[in-house]
Amino acid sequence: MGTTTPYIGLVGIPSGQVTLSDRRTERSWTVDLAPFRLGALPATREQYAQVTGERPSTARGGERLPVETVSWRDAVVFCNSLSQQEELTPFYGFDDQGEVVVSEPSAGGYRLPTEAEWEYACRAGTGGPRYGPLDDIARYRGNSGERPHEPGGRLPNPWGLHDMLGNVWEWCCDLYDPDVYGTYRVLRGGGWFDEHWSCRASVRRRSHPTFRVDDVGFRVARSVTD
Template identity: 30%
Template sequence: MKRVIIIFVFISLFFSCTSLQQPDLQLASMEFKHIPKGEFDMGTAKGSSDQQPVREITISQDFWLAKFEFTQAQWLGYMNKSIQEQRDLANPDWSLRGVGPHHPIYYVSWNECQELIAKLNRYYAKEIPSGYKIALPTEAQWEYACQANYSPKPLMDLSTIAWFDGNSDEQAHPVGKKNANRWGLHDMYGNVWEWCSDRYDHYDANELIDPKGPETGKVRSSRGASWHEGAGDCYSAKRDWYSADGRLYNLGFRLAIVPKD
């Protein structure tokens, strides 16, 4: 009897001290990689003022991030609009920069992403883990997940992980053709910029746990750079912004499954 009790106590202590790896999630054609909670240094002292100050951020709960950027086939399937129709909503005279079912969608606004997200949360309400929802990632979640990658260094061949102006032929490419980071995420650098949920502003240096950005503002943040940017712009702290109702030829998104507010 004592032996059984000792074994039970040992097992209880083991599981209470060990963070169990959660499984990846599959919702129809969308694959989400599990991202464990943790801490990381957000921002960079070498970048522009909107990437400072560098501070340690806590991601207090696990979440899932899409393995790939959202594709043109997925957008057509859920929103019934082709890349050509999305382009026409922006400006019919603008060019298409990469067309195909496995290419990332672009010319989509932040507001349109919210329409899609509302639809997906209804469709998959019974399949999403309890206490979670489909959303765009926060900037903190995005940068944390990106840093699982080997940050670009002078001797690294960036072309193995990213489409940028040095190898893109001035267009987006099918998702997943470059190497993934250690959490299994593809195209975190380059290909298309990715909308985040946050409003854009300079960082609040006191917001250190699950930061979500300012509560007011008309523009939204994006991350990751694109096929249009140079190698020097492909790093985890790089930020940009655009109007929530605006559409660009190199701006898309990837979805996340995050804790509900």
């Protein structure tokens, strides 16, 4: 395990409401959200190595690139390990079969955002599919050189969050559609290899919680408990 606790810059997100939609099922639903905190940037290779002692990423580049080739379960383990390093109550637990459960819903430890939190934070009060011109805010197939880039190199959204679109897809806490896809989890945001239509605030993707690929990472969140 890593021995140095990394600095995680969190942005305070106000309470509010967001309406999500799914093109496959043609349904929409509205979610009320309490205040929470969200990483200003996706987790980096350096942070991941400091917490876990591992370097799973496959793309060429330095330690400040977003960590990728990490599964949903890897991201959950990172959150719990970082919580323990900071002496916070871990958000996640594991049952007798090793499956992840939320054991402390009100815990102050690190976690993945829900997809409603993610989309609400991504939009940051804006109403369109993106919070700015795509080339100004995101690394996607049209400008990435087909590789990831250091987070923070493009303009943030109005709430100070960088790379919410493009660079790497981000795991969210939620199951995608358990009746149809079982344990598949939600991915949001689009990545460096995606065309422009995948880099929109409303786009939903899904995959198995053990899936790893070179354009999928995550950013951390924390509940406001005080």
